[in-house]
Amino acid sequence: MTSSPQPKVRVRRTAENRRAEIVDCARRIALSQGLDHVTLRSVADDLGVTGGLVSHYFPAVDGLLAEAFGVAAAAECDETFAELEAIDSSRERLATLLQRLVDSTRGDLSNLWIDAWHAAKRRPALADEVERQTEQWVDRLAELLEQGRDEGQFHTGDPRTTALRIMAVIDGLSVQVTQRGTIDYESVAQLAFRIAEIELGLAPGTLD
Amino acid sequence: MTSSPQPKVRVRRTAENRRAEIVDCARRIALSQGLDHVTLRSVADDLGVTGGLVSHYFPAVDGLLAEAFGVAAAAECDETFAELEAIDSSRERLATLLQRLVDSTRGDLSNLWIDAWHAAKRRPALADEVERQTEQWVDRLAELLEQGRDEGQFHTGDPRTTALRIMAVIDGLSVQVTQRGTIDYESVAQLAFRIAEIELGLAPGTLD
């Protein structure tokens, strides 16, 4: 029994919807298979459309990669800080933040960031987005620290510098988890808490 | 004036020599243009030979990448620790080591490590080499710390854990310098010294 030649059912969407769908698909692929696997054809195939259509919305892949990375990174950042709003104490907000960033199940995101650091060298749009998302994390963390300082819970000279340092440790941690899995992970994860405590003049163990 | 058809002057080398030459060329390209640019043809062209010849010595590029990265990383590690041998005090040895790792002119190496972290996901041989080189750094640093502890200069529980943490900060620093250049670099660089001092029970500023 041969199927009768199916008359192409073209689903025609609004430009807005289609574009969003493409970005979301790219984001999903980036998180599950790596940023390298986000390609005109992989996205098109996944969506059941033509490569040319993806090209229509994103004349250069660079733009698609940038946007896919952007939404993925921004989503994590937004979610994380949204969770914190329910917490009263600045100290506990920071503790929760670190706890989340140190979670070894964050592997997908860690991998994504490493992919982005690597690919950004030859993709200007992605490089811009990486910088933007990095700024976002540092700024919001610095804001949290400043708030805690104003409440008298933290003692830090420049909140931004401290935020920068904490994020640098998180980056090192990302490398750790992607390269060696969870081996030796605890040892390094504790470093994040320790450095935060020291930078903020807190007693050891305050943030665990 | 057209040059007369040069009768192919084939330079025929011993297998050993040629192999070493190939690896060295790959290393050079990896450091100057990134690991991605190390390809059968790029190496072959640089050497004035055929792609097939490179393939002859390295049946799979994975192996070539691994070896190129290996020699580059090992060279830095060896040189670094060789420099330290002339120094008497463990404390000064560590200070010099950190000073060197924190140097922002280390950009080529930082880039190489990031390339390697990224590519290792799909290249088993490279992944092994990355692990090996990482071990190498951690082990030798741990050895230095242990020695210092025996001399009564450092106070650390587990030297290996401390070494792991210091190297994690260096990794974070590598990301910093490759992504944002030297902006905010000093702030993060100091973190390396600070964390080392704290882990080893040294007074702040001892290592600068």
Add this chain to the structure above:
DNA sequence: CCTCTTATTGGTCACGTGCTCAATTGCTTG
């Protein structure tokens, strides 16, 4: 109902990648 915009197709092009292989040619050894 007709028209016009544009989302969408399908096919193609040029390029770079890793890898293969038979055919050469230089060197070494008997």
Add this chain to the structure above:
DNA sequence: CAAGCAATTGAGCACGTGACCAATAAGAGG
């Protein structure tokens, strides 16, 4: 000097990539 081994060539294959473009049809507006 002859023979054989192995370094080296040169050409080609299969594949995946980003990009391009003319043709088509769905939907919106007059």
